[in-house]
Amino acid sequence: MVTAVSDKSVPDFRAACTHVLSELVLFTHSLRGEGAIVASNAVIDMALATAEVGLNNRRQLRAALKAAILNRHTDDAVFEDLFPIFWTRLRTGLRIATSGNDHSLPEYPSSAIASSDDDWEQTSQWDGVDRSTENRLSKRSGKSLQSSNENALRDSEKSTASFNSVGRGGQIDVETESVIDTIAINRFEREIANHSGRRWTRTGQGRHVALRRAIRTSFETGGIITSIPHQQRKETALQCCVLVDVSQSMLDVLDRTFLLTFLDRLHSDARSCRVFFFDTHIREVTKSFDRSDGNPEGELRNAEVEWGGGTRIGHALLTLRSNFPTVVGRRTPVIVISDGVDVGELEKLKQGMSWLSRQSSLVLWLNPLAHAEEYAPTVQGMSTALPYLDGLFAFTDTRDIAEIARQLRQYPSDYSIDFQHDFRVR
Amino acid sequence: MCACHLLTYSRNRIASGAMSDDKVTTFTNLTEADLRHRLEDQDYVVDEDLLTTVLLALRMGKPLLVEGQPGSGKTELGKVLAKGFDTEQIRLQCYEGLTTENALYEWNYTKQLLSIQSGEATVTEVNGGSSVFSPEYLEERPLLRALTCEGKYPPVLLIDEVDRADVEFEAFLLELLSDFQVTIPELGTVRAEERPIVIITSNRTRGLSDALKRRCLYYHMEPPSFEKEFEIVRRKVPQLDAAIVAEVCAMAQELRSEPLLKQPGISETLDWSRALVELRTISDSVSSPKENVGCMLGAFLKEIEDIQYVEDELLDRLRMVAEEASRDFNGDSSE
Numbered sequence: 001m002v003t004a005v006s007d008k009s010v011p012d013f014r015a016a017c018t019h020v021l022s023e024l025v026l027f028t029h030s031l032r033g034e035g036a037i038v039a040s041n042a043v044i045d046m047a048l049a050t051a052e053v054g055l056n057n058r059r060q061l062r063a064a065l066k067a068a069i070l071n072r073h074t075d076d077a078v079f080e081d082l083f084p085i086f087w088t089r090l091r092t093g094l095r096i097a098t099s100g101n102d103h104s105l106p107e108y109p110s111s112a113i114a115s116s117d118d119d120w121e122q123t124s125q126w127d128g129v130d131r132s133t134e135n136r137l138s139k140r141s142g143k144s145l146q147s148s149n150e151n152a153l154r155d156s157e158k159s160t161a162s163f164n165s166v167g168r169g170g171q172i173d174v175e176t177e178s179v180i181d182t183i184a185i186n187r188f189e190r191e192i193a194n195h196s197g198r199r200w201t202r203t204g205q206g207r208h209v210a211l212r213r214a215i216r217t218s219f220e221t222g223g224i225i226t227s228i229p230h231q232q233r234k235e236t237a238l239q240c241c242v243l244v245d246v247s248q249s250m251l252d253v254l255d256r257t258f259l260l261t262f263l264d265r266l267h268s269d270a271r272s273c274r275v276f277f278f279d280t281h282i283r284e285v286t287k288s289f290d291r292s293d294g295n296p297e298g299e300l301r302n303a304e305v306e307w308g309g310g311t312r313i314g315h316a317l318l319t320l321r322s323n324f325p326t327v328v329g330r331r332t333p334v335i336v337i338s339d340g341v342d343v344g345e346l347e348k349l350k351q352g353m354s355w356l357s358r359q360s361s362l363v364l365w366l367n368p369l370a371h372a373e374e375y376a377p378t379v380q381g382m383s384t385a386l387p388y389l390d391g392l393f394a395f396t397d398t399r400d401i402a403e404i405a406r407q408l409r410q411y412p413s414d415y416s417i418d419f420q421h422d423f424r425v426r
Numbered sequence: 427m428c429a430c431h432l433l434t435y436s437r438n439r440i441a442s443g444a445m446s447d448d449k450v451t452t453f454t455n456l457t458e459a460d461l462r463h464r465l466e467d468q469d470y471v472v473d474e475d476l477l478t479t480v481l482l483a484l485r486m487g488k489p490l491l492v493e494g495q496p497g498s499g500k501t502e503l504g505k506v507l508a509k510g511f512d513t514e515q516i517r518l519q520c521y522e523g524l525t526t527e528n529a530l531y532e533w534n535y536t537k538q539l540l541s542i543q544s545g546e547a548t549v550t551e552v553n554g555g556s557s558v559f560s561p562e563y564l565e566e567r568p569l570l571r572a573l574t575c576e577g578k579y580p581p582v583l584l585i586d587e588v589d590r591a592d593v594e595f596e597a598f599l600l601e602l603l604s605d606f607q608v609t610i611p612e613l614g615t616v617r618a619e620e621r622p623i624v625i626i627t628s629n630r631t632r633g634l635s636d637a638l639k640r641r642c643l644y645y646h647m648e649p650p651s652f653e654k655e656f657e658i659v660r661r662k663v664p665q666l667d668a669a670i671v672a673e674v675c676a677m678a679q680e681l682r683s684e685p686l687l688k689q690p691g692i693s694e695t696l697d698w699s700r701a702l703v704e705l706r707t708i709s710d711s712v713s714s715p716k717e718n719v720g721c722m723l724g725a726f727l728k729e730i731e732d733i734q735y736v737e738d739e740l741l742d743r744l745r746m747v748a749e750e751a752s753r754d755f756n757g758d759s760s761e
Contacts, residue, residue: 039640045488049643052485053478060458063478071639073493073646229687229731 016097020055021047023093027086028069030108034082035410036075042068055094058087077190081183082108184402185265191408192333192362193238193270239272241327241360243320245338246277246300247311253339253368258397260296264289266335274327278316284324312344313381317352333362337395339369342381349381353388363388364404366395370419391417452579452620453484464510469661470502471654479645480507489603489624491639494647497691500627504584507623513579516622518568520591526598530608531570534563559612569602573618582623588638589628596638603641650692652679658692663699669755674699676751677719677744678726684740687729694726701725719744 024046032038039045045068053060062083070079089105210231218225242263267273267289275286277299288294320327328334334356342349357363365385369375371394377383386392391407394400407417461481465472472480480503483490492500508515518529538558541547547556547563556562566574572583588596602608603624607617626642628634650658655675660668678695701722720741727733 037636039636041640045486045643048486049482052482059474060478063475064482066475067479067482067490067643067645071491071636071642071644076646 012097016094019093019097020050020090023086023090024050026089026108027065027082030082030086031069031075031078033108034078035406036070036078037072038069039071045069055090061087077187081187182265184398184405185262186269187405187409188401189238189266189269191405192240192335192364238270238333239329239331240266240270240333240335241274241276242266242335242337243276243278243282243316245279245311245313245336247279247339247341249311249341250337250339250368251300254337255396256297256300259337260300262401264296274324276316276320276324276327278313279311280315282316282319282323311338311342311381312348313338313340313342313385314344314346314348314350314352317356318348321352321355328356328359330359330361332360333364334360335364335366336385337366338381339367340365340377340379340382340385342379342384346380346384349384353385357388362390365389365392366400366404367392367419368395370394371396371400375419389418393419394422453481456481456484461510465506468506468509470499470506471658471661473654476503476645476647479643483643484623486643487621489626489642491626491628491634491642491644492647493628493630493644495649495689495691496629497693498647498649499692500625500647501584501586504582504586504625504627507625508582508584511579511582511623513577513623514575514581515584516568516572516575516581517584517586519586520588520595522590522592524591524595526595528567529569529595529598530567531610532565532567533559534565538563561613564610564613570608570616572622572624573606573608573616575622576619580618580620580622582625585624585626587629588626589631589634593635596635600637600641603638649682649689652676655679655692655695659695659699662696663703665703666699669752670702671699672751672755673748674702676747680744680747681726681736684735686727686732686735688727688732690726690728694728698722698725719748 021043024043028038028043028046046065049064049068050061053064055061065083066076066079070076085106085108092105208231210229213229213231214225217229244259244263263275267275267286273286273289274284275289276282276284285296285299288296288299353363365382367377367382370377370392375394377386377392382392391404393404393407403422407421458477458481461484462472462477465477465480480490482488492503494500504517505515538547541556541558541563542549547558547560549559550557568583572581575581585599588599605617606621607615609615624642626638652675655678656671659666659671659675663671666674674695678690678698682689705718705722720736723733723736727736
């Protein structure tokens with residue numbers, strides 16, 4: 001067995017071996033944490049697979065680990081999200097073990113950052129060093145989201161607005177995506193796009209029998225049911241509607257950078273994403289998110305200046321129904337970002353929420369106040385809207401987005417999901 | 427149990443102690459390039475991930491569980507592996523009600539009875555005579571055959587559509603897939619000298635047990651991309667022009683995006699292509715699949731509801747994508 005030596009020209013093989021095994025275990029735990037089903041002996045198979053294909057070829061290792069770990073294809077997406085982090089940690093740790101230089105390791109989505117696969121494709125072979133990757137790693141790895149925010153903000157050439165609970169918003173740099181967990185938002189988009197809504201479509205193989213269709217078809221055969229049709233939940237591309245409460249009570253507690261970047265990402269990734277700001281009135285701001293001539297931060301600033309007098313959520317929803325009747329369709333998930341503080345008529349709120357719930361495929365309410373451990377939806381507007389929601393969640397940072405995606409993914413449509421099932425808080 | 431029968435059956439196959447964990451050594455030095463070469467020689471278009479997974483299964487000696495829609499090439503993988511390594515393919519088609527007698531072994535009762543009646547053999551060995559529970563009366567079924575088969579390369583055991591079998595049969599497979607040994611009460615334990623290459627396919631009509639999945643490597647066959655499907659059809663149906671193949675593949679891709687009861691796989695595309703070839707031999711006037719797509723739907727869609735679902739609007743869209751594919755292909759070719 002090779003023992004560690006002080007001479008840095010000789011790699012520390014034992015440390016490298018330990019590192020590889022540790023990363024495999026950590027990777028397995030992260031997959032389980034994100035809801036993937038991983039067998040208890042998966043690490044052994046992973047280690048054997050790694051020994052077979054080696055550590056040089058990223059594609060081969062990815063395929064080998066995927067074959068060894070996964071046993072259902074619905075976990076593919078989680079695997080593909082986490083593998084880039086695993087790969088980076090693996091390679092960085094091995095560099096540390098062999099060179100002795102100090103590099104910090106990126107963390108899995110629960111606490112920090114990762115990039116898309118495109119970024120990591122630039123990572124070169126075992127002996128090569130990708131400077132851009134290293135720079136990113138040295139800036140981001142091993143730090144909390146807040147400190148990484150500070151680094152990213154410091155390095156950015158544009159001025160950015162830091163989180164500010166009071167006061168006016170300043171210039172906001174929507175391009176500073178370094179503060180946002182790309183993986184969390186990707187996963188959120190995927191889950192609301194693929195979320196099996198309340199409606200059904202026919203299929204050849206499904207768990208559910210389409211009884212009504214079977215009976216209708218049986219009329220052709222004299223009442224005898226000759227075949228049993230099946231049905232499954234409809235799957236559609238992402239076309240969503242986002243209603244953002246821009247009242248002062250919201251802007252006082254919400255990170256505007258996070259909000260605008262979240263909206264920007266949704267808008268750019270979705271096939272169709274209509275964005276509305278509302279307070280005492282409602283206004284569509286979708287066009288401002290088009291990069292060619294958009295100024296979403298300006299819209300937010302204008303809304304803060306122009307409007308006042310409290311939020312009338314019900315009025316906003318009914319105005320949406322009358323002025324923009326085609327915005328919410330049967331395949332449209334609706335995201336409402338609001339603290340639920342409402343000064344309008346509760347009856348109108350009920351009517352608006354009832355319409356929204358009937359019309360859309362999914363209604364998610366994101367409330368910055370729900371992040372608090374002691375939070376309870378007792379405020380009038382929130383409690384009135386609650387029965388019409390498919391889920392009420394916290395909305396303060398990308399960890400909350402990741403939690404929403406996790407619950408949407410893990411729990412079928414028939415189960416209730418909301419902030420009370422957030423194991424991080426309760 | 428008769429010691430001479432054990433020896434006759436094969437000394438090397440009898441468990442004489444704890445199962446060793448020696449890996450199959452035949453494929454230790456097999457490379458991706460070699461494996462790809464063997465598969466592509468059989469005109470099987472394989473992507474990188476599948477290649478790595480199959481190589482891993484061969485080197486690690488673990489069964490490979492392949493899931494996917496019907497017609498995606500799962501069974502074909504087993505066949506081409508057997509041909510590629512010039513080894514025997516042993517296929518076990520699973521169905522509801524499949525018993526271990528059908529899958530593992532069965533005694534030839536008729537022969538046993540005749541032997542007993544004629545006095546050639548007895549139930550137990552008496553005075554040096556033979557027993558009706560000797561290997562000559564044993565009929566090997568696929569699983570036992572896979573354990574006892576000998577050759578330069580181990581045989582390919584293709585357990586097809588395991589999701590159709592009962593849960594009890596699935597439980598029986600666990601011992602086999604773990605240790606590659608089975609116990610015959612009258613003869614003893616039979617262990618494979620060399621682990622067979624095991625390919626298990628499933629159409630996901632029901633979920634498989636975690637215990638079975640844990641013993642296997644896993645691969646999910648996705649519907650092929652346009653490029654892959656084009657390549658497959660070109661290889662399997664070389665009589666068709668490349669531009670026609672492009673049209674067929676484009677229409678197939680478009681139909682797969684529809685909510686059909688039975689999603690067509692690559693085998694349906696091949697059926698459609700072969701039907702076009704036959705149609706051309708019948709009638710010289712047929713020049714393009716988009717001209718007769720409506721009457722050829724039966725070659726691609728296998729449910730009456732799906733055929734009824736295809737209305738004029740969809741047919742027009744199919745013709746349009748075929749036109750675009752043909753134009754793109756001719757444009758690329760001219761460049």
